Amino acid sequence: MASSSSSSSLKFTVRRCQPQLVPPAIPTPREVKPLSDIDDQEALRTHLPVIQIYRKQASMAEKDPVQVIRQALSQTLVFYYPFAGRLREGPHRKLMVDCTGEGVMFIEADADVTLDQFGDSLQPPFPCFHELLYDVPGTQEITNAPLLLVQVTRLKCGGFILAIRLNHTMCDGPGFKQFMSAWAEMARGATKPSIAPVWRRELLMARDPPRITCNHREFEQVQDTLPSSDQNLVQRSFFFGPLDIAALRRLIPQHLQHCTTFDLITACLWRCRTKALQIEADEDVRMMCIVNGRGRFNPPLPVGYYGNAFAYPAAVTTAGKLCRNPFGYAVELINKVKGEMTEEYLQSVADLMVMKGRCLFTTARSYMVSHLARLNLKEVDFGWGDAVYGGGAKAGAGRFLGVSYFCSAKNGKGEEGIIFPICLPAEAMERFAQEFNLMLGNKSQPQTSSATFIMSTL
Structure with missing residues (x-):
């Protein structure tokens, strides 16, 4: 063929x-x-x-x-x-x-x-x-x-x-x-x-009997008020280098300096994407952060366990609060929601799945991120050394396109950093790029693939 x-x-x-x-x-x-x-x-x-x-x-x-x-x-x-x-x-x-x-x-x-x-x-x-x-x-x-x-x-x-x-x-x-x-x-x-x-x-597995013991805002039933635009979607990649991370860190107060690079990037993307989609100020928006639960069990899950062991607790606020408050507001929300992930939280998710028919998470005005860069898939060596690129191939998971995967990559200057793909309607993508540049002080242009392709059939 x-x-x-x-x-x-x-x-x-x-x-x-x-x-x-x-x-x-x-x-x-x-x-x-x-x-x-x-x-x-x-x-x-x-x-x-x-x-x-x-x-x-x-x-x-x-x-x-x-x-x-x-x-x-x-x-x-x-x-x-x-x-x-x-x-x-x-x-x-x-x-x-x-x-x-x-x-x-x-x-x-x-x-x-x-x-x-x-x-x-x-x-x-x-x-x-x-x-x-x-x-x-x-x-x-x-x-x-x-x-x-x-x-x-x-x-x-x-x-x-x-x-x-x-x-x-x-x-x-x-x-x-x-x-x-x-x-x-x-x-x-x-x-x-x-x-x-x-x-x-x-x-x-769920307990017997199952019981939901935590507040799971990632599974709330919410009506989607955004217009459907499946016919005009594009994907692009953007790059965060060391200077970009430093620029974001300068935007947060001293009491948040302990926050991680993940917190900063996630908060930045959440704000830029929300502004790009022009969501009404009083509408709730969600950022779901995939958090590994392996080390949060007592005792920890056994070494070698290769099943799914994560949850994605949701930070929730209104679009107006997210976009109008100082950047530290979003960073604090992300940092706090990651801390909700405990052994009890993951057990509660398992119980919720059994009680609610293995339901889907909230998709309306939602965004999800996964930090694949931590896995360093580039170091998987079949005998040919490290990979030039190793990680996610595109944004989205199945029919839900509001997922970005952070992967390790180098930019055109050879700098190590984090690259992420994002999928948005074409006009929103242009607004996203503008907001992204604005947040980074215009010091980093969005790095895209040599061909941004239109995804017209999803």
Whole structure:
């Protein structure tokens, strides 16, 4: 199969072999394993795309990345064998993994392009991503479909691109990094992962009887008053460097100087996005912060646990208060809401899922952020060294496009920083860029991909 991809500055052809299933290297247990009540909530019933981009390495010149990665994947699935199974849905929408050993979907491909030809496009959104991760028909479903879709695309320069689509119900960011690290270890010659995978999904099941003990404003039922504009959406990436973080820190009072870089970036995005969407002053707006719960348990969740173990408590205020108050107001809201995440909070979410039919979070006037930069996916080394880029491939999660993933990246000057993609209507995107520049004192221009593409069918 061959198809072409183009942007304003780049045209190339991808040649793909027929997709194939990669099963575990040896037979694995045939059993049914229930997901936790955090895993199978509605918000996580989606596929997340991730992309890893690697340069040529002289020491690996005799190695074929497709063969190395495919064989290592088969070996890794011996230890992570639930990934080779299929999800089934039982009574009360309960999801479970039928460990069939069928395998994950794998695509071998070649592209007649070099990494250097991509220029500044080595960041989300990737104009050619639909070619670098072919959407195999029949794999889009959550149940009864492969839990991973993998494509390895060789490039003319000797580098390659590894693109992955993950069924989010199986694991979260830290769990996925653990799986990826094990996969990379096997590619480099290990016979077993350095961290043994732990299932133990019963640790995050609802109590009997379930009881909601915390205030979950992320699950309030709210009517959406914003007009629908699905036909004119664009994605762009923006970059925060050290000078930008310093500029934001100068905007907050002394008593907030303990706040993290995450707090500053999140508060900045929330304000800029709210202004860009021109939300009425008296309307509530939400910022949901994904917070890892692993270390908040007593005792902590076991090392090797790779299931979903996070919540996304929501900071809520009115658009008027958010935009008119000093910047420190937003920073304080973000810092405070992160502190709500406790073992009891996550347990309360699990109970809420059972009591309210695994409901979806509030989508009206809501925004969500995830700090994938903490995972440092760039350091996943299959033998070709660190990735040039490693992390989320685009904004959004499934049909909800109001999600941004913070990833590590370098700008055109070679500075290390945080890059994030955001999806907005075209006119709102221009306003967002203006607000973003204004907040940073016009010292940093928004860094976008070489081709901002229109997403007209979502």
